[in-house]
Amino acid sequence: QVRLVESGGGSAQAGGSLRLTCAVPEYPYRAHCMGWFRQGPGKEREAVAAIYTGNGGRANYADSVKGRFTISRDNALNAVNLQMNSLKPEDTAMYYCAAGPFWCGGSRQFTWDEYDYKGQGTQVTVSS
Numbered sequence: 001q002v003r004l005v006e007s008g009g010g011s012a013q014a015g016g017s018l019r020l021t022c023a024v025p026e027y028p029y030r031a032h033c034m035g036w037f038r039q040g041p042g043k044e045r046e047a048v049a050a051i052y053t054g055n056g057g058r059a060n061y062a063d064s065v066k067g068r069f070t071i072s073r074d075n076a077l078n079a080v081n082l083q084m085n086s087l088k089p090e091d092t093a094m095y096y097c098a099a100g101p102f103w104c105g106g107s108r109q110f111t112w113d114e115y116d117y118k119g120q121g122t123q124v125t126v127s128s
Helices: none
Strands: 005-007 010-013 018-023 033-039 046-052 059-061 069-074 079-084 093-100 122-127
Touching (some): 005 093, 018 033, 018 122, 033 079, 046 069, 046 079, 059 069, 079 093
Parallel strands (some): 010 122
Antiparallel strands (some): 005 018, 033 046, 046 059, 069 079, 093 122
């Protein structure tokens, strides 16, 4: 059974930083797309960032987090990290990671239903 283990959520002041990690210890595929999504209170789920874990993979970001968030991969641990800097109150949300055996590209990487495996979520709260 594939598990996605998220960690690193918590509380921060506006302008602060948090780092999320998503580990997939039993993932059966060598390379895959891994994405981060979030759902704030009273809002729809939205994509945050995605990265392909295979060769040639690059990071892609939603406009709302470009320049502030960085997604990176740790292939040795089969994990991805989301470094969140310059946090804003509107970043408050439950953050979910997801994994799927496809190339990260186009709209697919930012579509929740395209991913086969999803985590339970980790809460991020940013106060002003």
